[in-house]
Amino acid sequence: MHRTRIKICGITREQDLHAAVDAGADALGFVFYPKSPRYVTPEQFALLARALPPYVSSVALFVNPTLAEVEAVVRAGQVSLIQFHGDETAGQCAAIAQQAGRPFVRAYRVKPDTAASDLLSCELAYRAASPWFSGLLLDAYVDAYGGAGKVFDWSLIPKELAPRVVLSGGLSVQNATDAVVHVRPFAVDISSGVEESKGIKDARKIAAFVAAVRAADAITTSEPHHERST
């Protein structure tokens, strides 16, 4: 049975970390962008990371970081993966990931006029730039670097790319089935859709989202690929 990986992003409290782990999340995201309402300091992360159980990945999110900023987080607590959300070039991501000794995901903010070839060539360029490149996270292009709760047009995602991407941007329990059944991404990522307020997660929304994704996985396992509705 296909199992869509799930990342719950923007964790700021230990109770929310436990809620996400208990619900069955595969990865937790921690935001190190000071302007974000979900920002945690390396010191806060150090305490949160000690509560992570084995085999749950921790993803450290940055916007145009220096190597020193990334290394401070990697030293503070267990970081499985770096996620770049700013205007970093492939070379900058590669250099920081190499120095930090961590794989990385490149966030790509999809515009209405983004072509399939843009996404495919971006993935190719990053794969060529670094053995530490893990994949693309596709998010909506809005006036924020991330965490905006906005959906982009999923029909822009090339079918051959979908199984390798993290689908992000405005996901919720309401659109989780559509996302999994019609896009069939490797993973989904959610922040706003499981919050009671920015940075404060709602355990019931987390559990409902994970359950919806798992139910959709059961559908895709039993049925051929559906044409996308959006």
Ligand SMILES: O=C(O)c1ccccc1NCC(=O)[C@H](O)[C@H](O)COP(=O)(O)O
């Ligand atoms: O979440 C933030 O506040 C944030 C700030 C700056 C850069 C990235 C940020 N989040 C990145 C994520 O991976 C979010 O989960 C992703 O953008 C989806 O967010 P949402 O649309 O709210 O589910």
